[in-house]
Amino acid sequence: MLEALGNMGDFVGGIGVVATLIYLAVQIRQNTRAMKMASRQEIVAGARDWNRMFLDPRIAAAYERGLQAYPEIDAEAHAQFRSVMHDLALFMQGAFAMWESGALEDETYRAYLDFFVSHLGTVGGAAWWDTARPIYMSRMVASFDDRLRQGVPEMPLALIWAATASGD
Helix, strand or coil: CHHHHHHHHHHHHHHHHHHHHHHHHHHHHHHHHHHHHHHHHHHHHHHHHHHHHHHCHHHHHHHHHHHHHCCCCCHHHHHHHHHHHHHHHHHHHHHHHHHHHCCCCHHHHHHHHHHHHHHHCCHHHHHHHHHHHHHCCHHHHHHHHHHHHCCCCCCCHHHHHHHHHHHC
């Protein structure tokens, strides 16, 4: 009789362990989903903040001139362009870290990567990247340089330039 009760206790305990493991698996899945959603929201917020800089016509114009002719632009535009590109690179460093850790899915990361690399594929973007590359994470730099070697994606930078031209 005691042996039967002991077996029953082991059986109930086993069911408890299985139920706990199922509960933990569900919690981990929900936490992972929430973490990925938070990462996506953080990326979108960062992109919106970066984009809002161009509401200032001086920054927008400096950005356009910088993409076309950096570093051969006036000192004020030079500083503004460097700042805009540095902000974009820091944004990408955050996106890269999230992607590398699995918190940001490939599709979202690749879209931002192509956007950033399209900047580096301009005359001014390439000149800026040649001088700025050493200050960023080496794994990120290698990833961006690999993407550059695959070819510069066509991005609608002309849309930004058209918007800045109307602000001049």
